[in-house]
Every structure is written in C-alpha cells, then in structure tokens.
Amino acid sequence: MRLSSIIVFASAFGVAAGACLVAASFAVTLIEDSSEIGVRDALDDANMAWAEVHADGLQVFLTGTSPSEVLRLSAQTSASAVVDAARVINNIEVTATRKLAAPHFSIEILRNDSGVSLIGLVPASTDREALVKTITTLAGSSGTVTDLLETADYPMPDGWSDALDYAERALKTLPRAKISVDANRVAITAMSDSPAEKRKLETDLRRRLPGDLKLELAISAPRPVITPFTLRFLIDESGARFDACSADTPEAKERILRAAKNAGLKSTPECTIGLGVPSPRWARAAETGIKALTELGGGSLTMADADISLIAAQGTAQAAFDRIVGETEAALPEVFALSATLPPAPNAGDQGPPEFVATRSPEGLVQLRGRVTDEQTRTIADSFAKARFGSAAVYSAARIDDTLPRGWALRVLAGIEALSKLSNGAVTVTPQNITVSGNTGNPTASDEISRLLADKIGEGGDFSINVTYQKQLDPVLGLPTPDECEAEIKDILATRKLNFEPGSATLDASGSAIMQDIAEVLKRCGDEIKMEIGGHTDSQGRESMNLQLSQDRAQAVLNELRSRRLLTSGFTAKGYGETSPVADNDTEDGREANRRIEFRLIRPEPVKPVQTTLEAAEAAADSDAESPTVLPDDEGGDTGSGDEDGPADTAPPEEQSDSN
Known part of the structure; x- marks a missing residue:
C-alpha cells in the first residue's frame, strides 16, 4: 500500500514536470520566433536585407556583411527597437574598404x-x-x-x-x-x-x-651695371657686325637690332640689357648712329655713355661725310655728343705706321714686341703683363722709339689688358687703331673689351675686335661631365699602363708622367666628382698577400693624386686582389692584363621601394650584384714572393714576383 502510494505520487510529479518542460519549450520557441520575425521585419523596413537574424533563447544574433560601419550600427539600432538592446548580439562584418592611398610627400x-x-x-x-x-x-x-x-x-x-x-x-x-x-x-x-x-x-x-x-x-639675376654703357657697330669688307651691344630695356634692344639688320647685319647677336644707361633715349641715339654709318658705306660707330665716335671708312667722299655728320648731329637726342673722323687717304710713300704687338699662345705664353716710347714705358708694360699673366709666362722684346705719338703708353697698356680677356690671341696697337683678335671662353668678352677700349682710349679712338667664343674654353660650360672624366682616364690608361716595381706599391719611372696626365683631367672635373681607385692583381702568390698588395697600390695612386694638390675627399682606394680577373691567369699576357688599377665613377645608389620583411628576403635572394664599370688602369700587381700553395705556387719566389 505504501509502495503504491509512492509510485502514484512520483508518477504525478513526473507527468507535471514533463508538462512544464513542454510548456517552457513552447514558450521559448514562441519568444525566439517572435523576436526573430520582429527584428527581421524591422531590418527589411530599413532596407537592410543583407543582414541575417538568428534568435537563440532570449538573445538575438545579427550576422551578415554590411556595406559600411554606419549601416552596421544602424542595423543594431533597428534590432534594439524591437527587443531589449541587451539581448542583441551584433556579429555583422563590414565590407573591406580599399587601401587608403598614400599622401603626397x-x-x-x-x-x-x-x-x-x-x-x-x-x-x-x-x-x-x-x-x-x-x-x-x-x-x-x-x-x-x-x-x-x-x-x-x-x-x-x-x-x-x-x-x-x-x-x-x-x-x-x-x-x-x-x-x-x-x-x-x-x-x-x-x-x-x-x-x-x-x-x-x-x-x-x-x-x-x-x-x-x-x-x-x-x-x-639682377641686370648688370654696365660701365661705360657701350655699343660698337662696324661695317667693313666682311659685312656688318656688333663688337658690343648694350640696351636698357627689351624694347630698346629690339629697336637697336632692327636698325642693325636694316644696315646689313645677318646674325642675331647678344645685346646685354643692363643698368647705367646715360639717357632713356639710348635706343634712338643708337638707331641714328647706325643709320649714319650705313649711309657712309662703312666704318665704325662707338657709343660710350653719352659720347659717340663715328669713324668713316677710308676713301669716303668729304662732301658726303660732311652732310651725313651734320644731319646726324641734328638728329641725336640731347646729352649725346658726336665726334666724327674721316681718315686721310694713304700716302704712297708711307712704309706703315709704328706698332706694338702682344700675343698670347694657347699654352698661356705671352710675347710683347714692337715699339714703346721710353724705358719707363717698357718697364711698366712688362710689369703690367707679368701681373696679368704671371712672371714666368711673359717674354718682352719691345724696343724704344721716342718719335711715337702722345698717348702711346696708355694705348699699349689698354691693349695688354684687352689681351688678358682672351684665352689666346693677339693685340696690335697703331697710332690710328687697336686690333684685338683671338679666342675666349667668356661669351661676353667682346662686350667687355669694347667697354674697356672705349673707356681707355677715349673719344675718337678707333679699334676693331674679332673675338671668337669657344665653348670648350668656357671655365663653366667647358667642364667635362663625370662620365666624360671617367672616359678620358680610360683613354689614357688604354695606351699607357701604370706599372709598379715588382712586389711593391712603388710606381716605376713612367708612372709619374701618367699620373700627371690623370691629375690634369681630374682638375677639370671639379671637386664634386666621386671615384673609386681599385687595385687588382693576378693569381700568383697567396690570396691574402695579393689582397694587401692591391690595396697598397690603389692607395699609392690616391696618394699620388693628393701630392698634386687635388681635392680627393670624394675618392676611395680599394684593393680587390685576384678576385676580379679580366683575362686568363694561366698565360703571361693574361696575368699582365689582370695586374691593373681601375678608376670607376661612384654613382648614386638607386632608391628601392619599402618592402615587407618577406618581400625584402625574397628580393635579396633573387637580386644579382650590379657589375662595376671597369676602366683599364694601373697595373695592380701580383705578389713578389711568399709561401704559395697549389700548382701556381711551384715556381721559385723570384719567378713569382711581379713582372712590372
């Protein structure tokens, strides 16, 4: 009886518990379904069909991929309006955005x-x-x-x-x-x-x-101050040309050049625009003077500040000369003063005027010949030339002539100063004329000489200038590029090899002359050039000794350059030993070729892009070493003797020494 009662009660509790579980399960399912449907409807109404909803008990999970972070948060807000915000778990991902572009550095x-x-x-x-x-x-x-x-x-x-x-x-x-x-x-x-x-x-x-x-x-650059403000225009048997041209404005320049073209000028010369013009009517005065010279049929026009000198060609008719000069004087603007000269016809019995000649050779040697007025003038001319060109470069052979005209000494000194503006050439001084001809590396030399002579010999003084600008003489433009310097040294060493005494880093007797030629090239290359002097040997001897010998020889070449007062801060000496042969070491000719010194231009390192660690490792594994530019140069030299190993070391020490 008792056992039956317990069973009945237990069964009743079991049935009640089962009913509760069923009811609870039904309630949970109902809550999940209603939450999921409600949130789904809210998201659809907000046009967020990309969002997925999954309810698990009281929690509502949001998944899917949002186009942006803003929409991800909006989805969570929409869900929180339907169920408690604490129940919403936002697992929505955001579409990966494009990598931001690097800023402009x-x-x-x-x-x-x-x-x-x-x-x-x-x-x-x-x-x-x-x-x-x-x-x-x-x-x-x-x-x-x-x-x-x-x-x-x-x-x-x-x-x-x-x-x-x-x-x-x-x-x-x-x-x-x-x-x-x-x-x-x-x-x-x-x-x-x-x-x-x-x-x-x-x-x-x-x-x-x-x-x-x-x-x-x-x-x-500021406009140069031109003193004196000079213009010189000539018409002779070779045509019309400018020896010097100055203008105060671009418009004045155009007017002057137009007048010159009307007078027969074929080329387009430089006309310096600068400061110092004596009158704003400079262009008008120049046009008037050029027109007068054209009507005369030849001669020279020199304008130095406000002074104008007009010298007619020899043989010009007196009547035409008087008329043209009179018209020109009337047409010139105020301030400008005209001095006109008609040279006399030559005398048949005249043996030629006295002259003084100064010449300068391409090597820089200067000779002074001809006539001077007295011993004092000869001494002054000699001292002045030595001050300009250097004492060792001047040879004086002028003779004294006390019949020379007044002002001769001043004309001689002006001629020497004009010569100093040429790289090479000659100046001839006569009583009527100073002639300057030659070559220069200064593109404005003709203008400078014209201003100088116009200022020194004064109003009415006649001179002619035939100066040629040559780029290779220009101290700026004539400088070789680093590549050209490297090539010039290569050319020297292609035919004249630097040799060392056997087994040492001492240049032989011919080395000094070769090093001097290399130094002359490097002096023209400027202070910025960077070069490596590499020493190389053949394979005879121990490798360590060869490496040290090649380093010593490269350093010896660098020291030779320094002893010639070259700035070598951009130079390095490096020994490569026997590691970079250019020929077969099994033959004497090959070993001779391998003993060398190479001048190699050091170029800027190329900039590599920033890489990840993995990319850098892969690039390092795949990259090849860049080959240096090789120039046949000094002989690097093999060892003199030592305890050599291997087949190449079987010869006696004296046979293993450097053959050079």
Missing part, C-alpha cells in the same frame, strides 16, 4: 639670410633627425633652422631619397633659395649675384643631377 626648403625653414610632409621612414642636422650645419651660426615637418606612416615613394639628397647638396651653393622636393622631382627657385653666377649655378646644378631625377630651375 613633399618638402619646401626656404633659405635666406636669417635661416632655413622646412615645411611639408615626409614619410615616417625618413631620417628626419639627420635631415635637420644637415640643414643646421648648412645654416651655420648665421641662421636658425625652423622644423615644421609632419610625418605619415606610409611607404617611402620611389625617388624620394635621391631627390632629398640632391636638394641638400644644392642648398650648399644657394644662400637664398626655395627648393621644392617631391619624389623624382626637385624645383629650385633662387637668386644669383650676376648673370655669370647664374650661368655657373645652372651648369653646376645640372652636372650633379643623378639618374632620372627631374630638375626645374628658375634662377634670376
């Missing part, structure tokens, strides 16, 4: 007398501290460096390092400038003290330009 370097300012955005990998330190050194004690740079953590663009390094080097020579630096491009805006300085700066900056870097130059 650039630096503006502004330099003036008060200091340097750095403005711009640079990659985080740029050594900003080193950059500021370098700029601070350039600024010196006269200015401060203001660092206004910002950084961004993006890869360094290609060409950035090259551009920045070039800008630093350019800043050394530009005390007043704005330098804009971008990847693969540098733009320089600067001021120079003169047109000549501008030309030199432009040439130097272009010569230093590395690789594919683009350079934009805008260097301005």
Whole structure:
C-alpha cells in the first residue's frame, strides 16, 4: 500500500514536470520566433536585407556583411527597437574598404639670410633627425633652422631619397633659395649675384643631377651695371657686325637690332640689357648712329655713355661725310655728343705706321714686341703683363722709339689688358687703331673689351675686335661631365699602363708622367666628382698577400693624386686582389692584363621601394650584384714572393714576383 502510494505520487510529479518542460519549450520557441520575425521585419523596413537574424533563447544574433560601419550600427539600432538592446548580439562584418592611398610627400626648403625653414610632409621612414642636422650645419651660426615637418606612416615613394639628397647638396651653393622636393622631382627657385653666377649655378646644378631625377630651375639675376654703357657697330669688307651691344630695356634692344639688320647685319647677336644707361633715349641715339654709318658705306660707330665716335671708312667722299655728320648731329637726342673722323687717304710713300704687338699662345705664353716710347714705358708694360699673366709666362722684346705719338703708353697698356680677356690671341696697337683678335671662353668678352677700349682710349679712338667664343674654353660650360672624366682616364690608361716595381706599391719611372696626365683631367672635373681607385692583381702568390698588395697600390695612386694638390675627399682606394680577373691567369699576357688599377665613377645608389620583411628576403635572394664599370688602369700587381700553395705556387719566389 505504501509502495503504491509512492509510485502514484512520483508518477504525478513526473507527468507535471514533463508538462512544464513542454510548456517552457513552447514558450521559448514562441519568444525566439517572435523576436526573430520582429527584428527581421524591422531590418527589411530599413532596407537592410543583407543582414541575417538568428534568435537563440532570449538573445538575438545579427550576422551578415554590411556595406559600411554606419549601416552596421544602424542595423543594431533597428534590432534594439524591437527587443531589449541587451539581448542583441551584433556579429555583422563590414565590407573591406580599399587601401587608403598614400599622401603626397613633399618638402619646401626656404633659405635666406636669417635661416632655413622646412615645411611639408615626409614619410615616417625618413631620417628626419639627420635631415635637420644637415640643414643646421648648412645654416651655420648665421641662421636658425625652423622644423615644421609632419610625418605619415606610409611607404617611402620611389625617388624620394635621391631627390632629398640632391636638394641638400644644392642648398650648399644657394644662400637664398626655395627648393621644392617631391619624389623624382626637385624645383629650385633662387637668386644669383650676376648673370655669370647664374650661368655657373645652372651648369653646376645640372652636372650633379643623378639618374632620372627631374630638375626645374628658375634662377634670376639682377641686370648688370654696365660701365661705360657701350655699343660698337662696324661695317667693313666682311659685312656688318656688333663688337658690343648694350640696351636698357627689351624694347630698346629690339629697336637697336632692327636698325642693325636694316644696315646689313645677318646674325642675331647678344645685346646685354643692363643698368647705367646715360639717357632713356639710348635706343634712338643708337638707331641714328647706325643709320649714319650705313649711309657712309662703312666704318665704325662707338657709343660710350653719352659720347659717340663715328669713324668713316677710308676713301669716303668729304662732301658726303660732311652732310651725313651734320644731319646726324641734328638728329641725336640731347646729352649725346658726336665726334666724327674721316681718315686721310694713304700716302704712297708711307712704309706703315709704328706698332706694338702682344700675343698670347694657347699654352698661356705671352710675347710683347714692337715699339714703346721710353724705358719707363717698357718697364711698366712688362710689369703690367707679368701681373696679368704671371712672371714666368711673359717674354718682352719691345724696343724704344721716342718719335711715337702722345698717348702711346696708355694705348699699349689698354691693349695688354684687352689681351688678358682672351684665352689666346693677339693685340696690335697703331697710332690710328687697336686690333684685338683671338679666342675666349667668356661669351661676353667682346662686350667687355669694347667697354674697356672705349673707356681707355677715349673719344675718337678707333679699334676693331674679332673675338671668337669657344665653348670648350668656357671655365663653366667647358667642364667635362663625370662620365666624360671617367672616359678620358680610360683613354689614357688604354695606351699607357701604370706599372709598379715588382712586389711593391712603388710606381716605376713612367708612372709619374701618367699620373700627371690623370691629375690634369681630374682638375677639370671639379671637386664634386666621386671615384673609386681599385687595385687588382693576378693569381700568383697567396690570396691574402695579393689582397694587401692591391690595396697598397690603389692607395699609392690616391696618394699620388693628393701630392698634386687635388681635392680627393670624394675618392676611395680599394684593393680587390685576384678576385676580379679580366683575362686568363694561366698565360703571361693574361696575368699582365689582370695586374691593373681601375678608376670607376661612384654613382648614386638607386632608391628601392619599402618592402615587407618577406618581400625584402625574397628580393635579396633573387637580386644579382650590379657589375662595376671597369676602366683599364694601373697595373695592380701580383705578389713578389711568399709561401704559395697549389700548382701556381711551384715556381721559385723570384719567378713569382711581379713582372712590372
């Protein structure tokens, strides 16, 4: 009885529990379904069909991929409006956005007398501290460096390092400038003290330009002050030409050149625009003078400030000369004064005028010949020439003639000074004329000589100038490029090999002359050139001894250059031993070829893009070493003797020594 009662009660509780479980399960399912349907409807109403809804008990899970972070949060807000926000679990992902483009990196370097300012955005990998330190050194004690740079953590663009390094080097020579630096491009805006300085700066900056870097130059120069303000125009048997041309404005220049073309000028000469004009009517005076010379049929027109000298061609009719001179005097603007000369007809019995001749050879040797008035004039002329050209370069052979006209000494000194403006040529001084002819590397030499003679010999003095500008004589444009320097040294060593004494780093007797020729090439190459002097040996002897000998020989060549007062801060000496043969070491000719010295131009390292660690490792594994440019040069030399190993070492020590 008792057992039956327990069973009945237990059964009743079991049935009740089962009913409760069924009811609870039904309630949970009802809640899940209603929550899921409600949230689904809310999301559909909000046009978020991309969102998925899944209810698990009281929690509602949102999944799917949202087009943006904003829509992801909006989906959560819509779901929270239907069920308690604490029950919403937001597992929505966001569509991957495109990788943000790197910003535009650039630096503006502004330099003036008060200091340097750095403005711009640079990659985080740029050594900003080193950059500021370098700029601070350039600024010196006269200015401060203001660092206004910002950084961004993006890869360094290609060409950035090259551009920045070039800008630093350019800043050394530009005390007043704005330098804009971008990847693969540098733009320089600067001021120079003169047109000549501008030309030199432009040439130097272009010569230093590395690789594919683009350079934009805008260097301005003030107009030169021309003293005296000079114009010289001639018409003779060779045609019409300018020896000198000056103008105060571009419009004046055009008027003067137009008048010259009307007079028969065929070429388009340089006409310097400068300061110092004696009158704003300079162009009108020049036009009037050129027209008068044209009507005379030949002669010379010289304008020095407000003084105008008109010398007619020999044989011009007196009546025509008087008429044209009178009309010209009336037409000239105020301030200008005209001096006109009609040379007399030559005397048949005349044996020629006395003369003084100064010549300068391409090697720089100067000879003074002809006549001077007295011993004092001869001494002064000799001293003046030695001061201009150097004592060792002047040879004087002038004789004394006390019948020379007044002013002869002044004309002689003016002629010597004119000669100093030529690389080579001659000056002939006569009582009526000074003739200057020759070659120069200065494109404005003709103008300078004209101004000089017009100022020295005064009103009415006649002179003629036939000066040719040659680019190779130009101390700026005539400089060889680094590649040309390398090629010139290669040409020297192609036919004249540097040899050393056996087993040593001492050049033989012929080495000094060869080194002098190499030094002369390098002197013309400037101080910025960077070269490696590499020493090489053949394979005879121990490898360690060969390596040391090649290093000693390369250093000996570098020391030879230094002893000739060359700046060698950009030069390095490196021994390669027997590691880079250019011929077979099994033959005597091959060993001779392998004993050498090579001059190799050091070029800027190419800028590599920033890589990940894995990419860098792969690139290092796949890259090939760049082959150096080889120039046949000094003989590098093998060892003299030693305990050699292997087949090549079986010969006695004296047979293993360097044959040179």
